[in-house]
Amino acid sequence: MKTVMIILSFVLISGYGANAQQVRNFVLNDLQNKSRSFDELKGEKLTLLDFWASWCKPCNKAIPELNKLYSKFQGKGVNLIGINCDGPRSVAKVAPLSKSLQIEYPVLLDMNAELMNDLNLSAYPTLLMVNSSGKVVWIHEGYVPGDEMVIQKEIEKQLSKL
Amino acid sequence: MNRKILFLLLSLSVFSPELRAQLSGQNLMEYQYGRLPDEPGSSFSTIYDRFLLDYSLKGFKAGGTLEQFYSPFETRNYTRLAQYRLHFNSKPLELKIGHFYETIGRGLMLRSYEIPGAILEDKSYRSRQYFHRDLLGFTAKFRHKGFTAKMLYGKPLINVLPPTFKEKDRRLDRIAAVQADYSIKGQLLGAAMMQLDNASGKSWFAMTNASGNIFPYLAYYTELVKNTGEFAITDFSSAASFAFYGNLNLSFDQFGLSAEYKNYNNFLLGSGFNEPPALVREHSYKVLNRSTHVLQPQNEKGFQFEGFINFTDESALTLNYTRAVNDFGRKSVFQEYFAEYSFSLKEKHDLKLFADWAQDPFKLEKDRLSSGFYADWKLGNTTSINTSYEFQTFNRSGNAAQNQVFSAGVSIKSKFSGYVITEWSNDPVIVEKGSKFWLGAGLKYKMNSRHSLQFFAGERRGGPACNSGVCYEVLDFKGVELRLSSRF
Numbered sequence: 163m164k165t166v167m168i169i170l171s172f173v174l175i176s177g178y179g180a181n182a183q184q185v186r187n188f189v190l191n192d193l194q195n196k197s198r199s200f201d202e203l204k205g206e207k208l209t210l211l212d213f214w215a216s217w218c219k220p221c222n223k224a225i226p227e228l229n230k231l232y233s234k235f236q237g238k239g240v241n242l243i244g245i246n247c248d249g250p251r252s253v254a255k256v257a258p259l260s261k262s263l264q265i266e267y268p269v270l271l272d273m274n275a276e277l278m279n280d281l282n283l284s285a286y287p288t289l290l291m292v293n294s295s296g297k298v299v300w301i302h303e304g305y306v307p308g309d310e311m312v313i314q315k316e317i318e319k320q321l322s323k324l
Numbered sequence: 325m326n327r328k329i330l331f332l333l334l335s336l337s338v339f340s341p342e343l344r345a346q347l348s349g350q351n352l353m354e355y356q357y358g359r360l361p362d363e364p365g366s367s368f369s370t371i372y373d374r375f376l377l378d379y380s381l382k383g384f385k386a387g388g389t390l391e392q393f394y395s396p397f398e399t400r401n402y403t404r405l406a407q408y409r410l411h412f413n414s415k416p417l418e419l420k421i422g423h424f425y426e427t428i429g430r431g432l433m434l435r436s437y438e439i440p441g442a443i444l445e446d447k448s449y450r451s452r453q454y455f456h457r458d459l460l461g462f463t464a465k466f467r468h469k470g471f472t473a474k475m476l477y478g479k480p481l482i483n484v485l486p487p488t489f490k491e492k493d494r495r496l497d498r499i500a501a502v503q504a505d506y507s508i509k510g511q512l513l514g515a516a517m518m519q520l521d522n523a524s525g526k527s528w529f530a531m532t533n534a535s536g537n538i539f540p541y542l543a544y545y546t547e548l549v550k551n552t553g554e555f556a557i558t559d560f561s562s563a564a565s566f567a568f569y570g571n572l573n574l575s576f577d578q579f580g581l582s583a584e585y586k587n588y589n590n591f592l593l594g595s596g597f598n599e600p601p602a603l604v605r606e607h608s609y610k611v612l613n614r615s616t617h618v619l620q621p622q623n624e625k626g627f628q629f630e631g632f633i634n635f636t637d638e639s640a641l642t643l644n645y646t647r648a649v650n651d652f653g654r655k656s657v658f659q660e661y662f663a664e665y666s667f668s669l670k671e672k673h674d675l676k677l678f679a680d681w682a683q684d685p686f687k688l689e690k691d692r693l694s695s696g697f698y699a700d701w702k703l704g705n706t707t708s709i710n711t712s713y714e715f716q717t718f719n720r721s722g723n724a725a726q727n728q729v730f731s732a733g734v735s736i737k738s739k740f741s742g743y744v745i746t747e748w749s750n751d752p753v754i755v756e757k758g759s760k761f762w763l764g765a766g767l768k769y770k771m772n773s774r775h776s777l778q779f780f781a782g783e784r785r786g787g788p789a790c791n792s793g794v795c796y797e798v799l800d801f802k803g804v805e806l807r808l809s810s811r812f
């Protein structure tokens with residue numbers, strides 16, 4: 163009983179804590195082996211980080227929609243960065259798949275999922291919306307058709323606050 | 325000790341709003357009431373919890389992970405500080421002390437990982453733990469322009485042993501490694517040295533890798549690792565210990581091709597902390613994910629080709645061919661052909677069709693044929709109905725065996741989903757006589773972006789499963805399961 167109470171208290175604390183997730187500057191290689199940092203790529207107002215993997219079907223389904231959102235908001239201080247988390251088993255497929263999906267935004271490789279673990283993320287795909295000071299202002303897990311409208315509304319909502 | 329840890333974590337969490345503003349964390353709680361269907365005895369309750377808390381200040385981050393498991397069986401239960409860490413991160417320098425994850429190259433020499441959301445349970449110990457393989461020690465990484473240097477010292481975790489074992493028994497290997505790479509004009513050249521120290525003595529390994537673009541549409545990666553302490557550097561005989569991996573990538577507009585080659589010989593290091601790429605496709609379809617060929621790094625050669633075309637109407641075709649040869653006195657050849665086509669109907673409904681044929685002498689599966697479909701029927705802007713059916717048949721020691729999976733579900737936005745899944749099998753390895761039927765149902769509700777709730781009731785079929793590139797054994801389960809995930 164005592165154990166259950168302790169575990170439940172952790173669950174409650176998780177709900178009580180402030181939403182303080184912060185993206186610290188990170189450096190990862192892109193598909194051309196170049197080191198790229200978050201500070202160098204982040205948007206002036208908002209940055210969207212899309213955590214995806216080649217074997218994740220909803221991730222691949224979301225990419226054409228993210229491409230459209232990237233084109234729409236690119237000139238409005240919003241940038242999108244794809245963070246690919248394929249491990250050694252499937253990372254060889256990422257570059258040709260990214261090209262065949264015609265991804266227009268930068269894709270960085272997080273083969274060891276270090277950034278994903280650092281941000282305590284646990285699902286594919288996960289989309290983080292980060293403001294100019296690095297604070298995570300919105301998180302969206304998974305993708306079903308129609309979610310692109312939810313994401314667009316949230317971008318517009320966050321931009322209107324600035 | 326445990327009370328002190330609990331007190332410290334609780335105090336940090338509730339102390340003050342200023343402090344909370346620097347804190348982030350995660351909690352995963354899973355309650356189960358049930359049993360293994362093929363084991364005698366009645367159902368019982370278990371609870372697993374993983375609480376992770378981090379404090380960040382500028383480039384520093386410090387934190388810990390508390391893991392607990394409780395059941396009616398005292399020997400399976402534990403509360404322990406599973407991880408503690410101190411990280412410093414700046415553009416040129418990265419330092420990690422405590423528990424950390426690190427992979428050298430493509431994992432031929434060293435691979436550590438954390439599989440998000442996966443809880444591991446072994447049939448021998450019946451205790452539950454988070455599925456990860458970390459290192460305990462320290463690492464430092466330095467970057468300057470195209471140059472990167474890394475050094476590490478650590479003890480890798482043997483994750484088949486549950487936390488009820490003493491920490492020293494779960495970390496029998498000590499490794500020390502240095503790695504450096506330099507990028508010039510899109511070409512990356514690297515080298516690494518590693519010393520392994522364990523009860524068998526000390527051994528040395530050397531690695532070299534190169535990657536880059538030959539043309540804008542053609543890229544390559546090669547990596548060679550060799551045990552240089554016990555064998556001459558030029559010795560690639562059957563007695564030597566070495567691993568080679570290489571791949572070529574070709575991309576033309578919407579067409580992509582990846583070709584990979586492997587040659588691994590006597591290359592299971594220490595307690596198994598390395599994990600060379602398997603070059604076997606990780607499938608999302610249940611019958612194929614479960615039938616995966618498990619890599620044998622002691623002796624395996626082979627290659628994999630995968631081609632994909634994403635058409636302008638957003639339909640996509642994927643083709644894959646895999647071949648793996650093992651020679652342990654007797655040669656066995658695993659082969660697999662896979663095709664998948666995904667497309668939209670009336671620009672509204674999504675469909676996927678797949679077909680797969682394989683020969684797997686290791687699993688005694690001959691002429692294995694698998695096929696099926698997945699369909700997502702959109703109803704309005706927010707709701708969809710999904711259905712899937714998978715069929716598999718093969719010959720095992722002269723007997724025809726079949727597996728079937730059917731599922732149906734509903735999704736409302738990404739907020740709510742529910743499903744029913746049934747499986748049927750007459751595989752003699754699973755059921756001694758006749759056939760078996762599994763029935764389960766689940767619900768997922770995302771309360772907000774920080775909390776989600778998952779519920780399962782019924783019977784779940786276990787077996788090998790591959791997730792995020794790592795394969796492990798999932799136990800059968802019959803009962804109810806409730807999972808609450810929180811992030812803050």
